[in-house]
Amino acid sequence: MPVALSPGAGAARAPRAAGRRPERVDALRITEIFCSLQGEARDAGALTTFVRLTGCPLRCHYCDTAYAFSGGDWMPLDAIMQRVRTLEARHVCVTGGEPLAQPNCAALVGRLCNAGYRVSVETAGALDIRAVDSRASRVVDIKTPDSGEAARNRWDNIEALTGHDQLKFVICSRADYVWARDRVAELQLPAGCDVWFSPSSEQMPARDLADWIVADRLPVRFQLQLHKQLWGEAPGR
Incomplete structure (x- = not known):
């Protein structure tokens, strides 16, 4: 997914499972x-286990996790749960790629919630979120025009949001900002649902975006990707 997290130095990895x-x-x-540490949104800075699913139907221009488009290994849900237990973090982020492209993602999220983890699910916003357990915080992207995928936004997801969920706009330009600002003004969101504006790291000067938010008194939260500040871009994979 477009701004999904990269592991920090020394991050533990899952053992390879059979490819069949x-x-x-x-x-x-x-x-x-x-x-690693969560680098974005409401739980930024928290020790978190990341479960990155393979595959994504979108091709956003700024995607930094293209290595998750293909490959990967099949793991039974029991094995995933055991690996999460081994890593010992109470926060779990299910990400991608696009995790909702795999139907069993909802089953994994439900099991994680049942086990008492604090769960977030990062989704590109093009697929239906309603099957995802509402005990998890669903972090839903709204694709801007400069992403190249704005036509894929599934706007009926807005109706399914709760105050526990979050919206995220990745901003690439002034035109993107104006478009996103206008969408925020139109949306009817539940109380407590945070809206994040994040600069695309290679396209949008962070200071400019911050200044525009302040000038417009926009009721959103500005964020930078903490993991990139700490460890830089993910190494080639």
């Missing part, structure tokens, strides 16, 4: 499982 699809249906194709 298992006979059992309770499995997901996994790119990596690792423990």
Whole structure:
């Protein structure tokens, strides 16, 4: 997904599983499982286990996780849960790629919530979020025009949001900012649903975006990607 997290130095990785699809249906194709600091949104700075699912139907211009588009290994849900337990973080972020492109993602999220984890799900906003357990915080992207994928926004997801969920706009230009500002003014969001504006790291000067938000008194939260400030761009994969 466009601004999904990169593991920090020394992040633990999942062991490679067999590449052949298992006979059992309770499995997901996994790119990596690792423990690091959450770099974005409401839980920024918290020790978090990231479960990165393989595959994404979108091709955003600024995507920094293209390595998750293909490959990966099939892991039964039981094995994923065991790996999460081993990494010992109470926060778990299910990300991608686009995690909702795999139907069993909802089952994994439900199991994580049942086990008492604080769960977030990062989704590109083009697929229906209603099957995802509302105990998890669903972090839903709204794709701006400069992403190249604005036509894929699934606007009926807005009706499914709760105050526990979050919206995210990745801003690439002044035109993107104006478009996103106008969308925020139109949306009817539940109380407590945070709206994040994040500069695209290679296209948008962060200071400019911050100044525009202040000048317009915009009721959103500005964010930078903490993990990139700490560890830089993810190494080639």
